[in-house]
Amino acid sequence: MDFLHQQLALVQQQLAFVAVEPIDWKYYVQLFSWGVCLFESYLVLRQYPLYSKTAPPPVLAEHFSEEDFHKSQVYGKDKAKFALVSGLYKQAVDSLMLHYGLFAWAWDCGGQIVTKLGYSSEYEILQSIAFVCVVFFVSSIPSIPFSIYQTFFLEEKHGFNKTTPELFFADLLKGWAIGFVIGAPFLAAFLYVFKWAGDRFVPWLMGFLISFQMIMVIVYPTVIQPLFNKLSPLREGELRTRIEALAAKLKFPLKYLYEIDGSKRSSHSNAYFFGLPWAKHIVIFDTLIKQSTPGEVEAILAHELGHWYYMHPAKLLLVSQVHIFTILALFPAFMHAPQVLRAFDFPEKVAVTPPTIIAFLLFQMILTPLEAIVGTAMNAISRKFEYEADRFAVELKDKIKSEDAQDLGDRLGKALIAIHVKNLSTVWVDWLYSAYHHSHPTLTERLKALEGFKSTATKKEL
Numbered sequence: 001m002d003f004l005h006q007q008l009a010l011v012q013q014q015l016a017f018v019a020v021e022p023i024d025w026k027y028y029v030q031l032f033s034w035g036v037c038l039f040e041s042y043l044v045l046r047q048y049p050l051y052s053k054t055a056p057p058p059v060l061a062e063h064f065s066e067e068d069f070h071k072s073q074v075y076g077k078d079k080a081k082f083a084l085v086s087g088l089y090k091q092a093v094d095s096l097m098l099h100y101g102l103f104a105w106a107w108d109c110g111g112q113i114v115t116k117l118g119y120s121s122e123y124e125i126l127q128s129i130a131f132v133c134v135v136f137f138v139s140s141i142p143s144i145p146f147s148i149y150q151t152f153f154l155e156e157k158h159g160f161n162k163t164t165p166e167l168f169f170a171d172l173l174k175g176w177a178i179g180f181v182i183g184a185p186f187l188a189a190f191l192y193v194f195k196w197a198g199d200r201f202v203p204w205l206m207g208f209l210i211s212f213q214m215i216m217v218i219v220y221p222t223v224i225q226p227l228f229n230k231l232s233p234l235r236e237g238e239l240r241t242r243i244e245a246l247a248a249k250l251k252f253p254l255k256y257l258y259e260i261d262g263s264k265r266s267s268h269s270n271a272y273f274f275g276l277p278w279a280k281h282i283v284i285f286d287t288l289i290k291q292s293t294p295g296e297v298e299a300i301l302a303h304e305l306g307h308w309y310y311m312h313p314a315k316l317l318l319v320s321q322v323h324i325f326t327i328l329a330l331f332p333a334f335m336h337a338p339q340v341l342r343a344f345d346f347p348e349k350v351a352v353t354p355p356t357i358i359a360f361l362l363f364q365m366i367l368t369p370l371e372a373i374v375g376t377a378m379n380a381i382s383r384k385f386e387y388e389a390d391r392f393a394v395e396l397k398d399k400i401k402s403e404d405a406q407d408l409g410d411r412l413g414k415a416l417i418a419i420h421v422k423n424l425s426t427v428w429v430d431w432l433y434s435a436y437h438h439s440h441p442t443l444t445e446r447l448k449a450l451e452g453f454k455s456t457a458t459k460k461e462l
């Protein structure tokens with residue numbers, strides 16, 4: 001532990017200038033965030049002309065009817081326009097709020113709320129919770145019209161929306177309520193660790209965050225998700241038998257097998273698994289079950305089990321821990337830096353002893369460009385995992401020595417195509433746009449790779 005703290009102290013020495021030099025941090029945050037926003041807009045503009053192509057890529061030509069391809073192009077075009085306008089609008093609103101000192105105002109507001117409740121400003125954690133609520137409300141309200149437009153106009157126009165206005169607002173309020181019920185104690189504990197551990201907070205906070213993630217793995221499926229969707233055990237039949245047999249052959253600890261009423265909100269389809277190492281849940285969207293044959297859904301699940309077999313979720317968790325560690329290791333430099341708060345319009349009396357939540361929030365904003373790069377790197381890792389899981393499904397026939405698994409690769413290809421066609425997914429994708437935004441390879445890339453995996457698998461047999 002001492003070695004760790006020595007190393008962290010070295011990092012702090014390098015960053016000592018943050019505490020003393022009057023740098024115009026607000027200006028940099030404006031510059032960075034506009035930079036990221038304009039880059040994202042540029043990506044949309046690169047992608048946009050591809051929606052005017054009149055025929056799908058050759059590999060997909062026989063799978064897309066002319067009508068479906070045309071529909072997917074029009075849907076893509078509408079989504080791109082929406083992304084461009086909403087991205088610029090959101091950035092403009094955030095930028096104005098930053099310019100007019102939203103955070104300093106919200107901190108003051110939080111103080112007044114806490115005073116009204118009968119507590120003094122000594123209660124930093126209470127004021128921090130009130131502050132976060134104020135910031136959250138003020139900054140989320142301008143984006144509500146955009147989500148209304150997206151759900152009831154954009155998705156509706158293309159036949160995906162199943163949400164009613166009542167459900168939309170019920171979801172919104174439920175989301176806020178749950179955010180508060182979980183977020184407030186989380187924030188209180190998070191800030192308490194700083195208070196309690198002082199400058200040696202890094203290992204303690206890491207421990208706290210990992211425990212919180214573990215708890216959420218249990219709480220989310222059992223408590224939170226049922227508030228939004230109905231999960232019912234997958235009914236007996238060919239699909240259930242196939243999935244259970246597959247799980248048994250791979251010794252996948254399948255504890256719960258659910259069908260989820262995803263169609264209540266949208267007709268987009270999906271399947272996923274989660275849970276603790278010894279008790280996994282598999283959840284399949286009713287939309288996927290309706291669209292694909294049991295054999296195709298089984299192939300999708302073979303891909304999902306590939307993620308489990310190669311421990312992809314655990315690896316991603318590890319990468320995210322390294323990411324969190326890096327952020328926490330850099331943070332102390334910004335923790336006691338009145339100059340940083342002054343740059344964001346905080347009055348002298350608040351800036352002298354920076355409240356931890358403020359320092360952390362401003363520090364996160366300063367990290368914006370770094371986070372954009374980390375996001376792209378995470379996408380690259382995730383794509384590599386997608387290929388691995390696809391390869392797993394293709395080669396499964398060798399692992400479980402089953403006649404029936406011979407054509408899993410073909411079925412996976414068919415299922416992927418069906419999902420893309422039904423979801424009207426974009427098929428022509430600009431490489432840079434895809435590298436930045438997509439955690440999955442494009443359909444064309446995956447089909448091509450599947451062919452490759454199939455031919456190497458056949459060669460091994462010969």
Ligand SMILES: [Zn+2]
Pocket residue numbers: 303304307386389
């Ligand atoms: Zn996957």
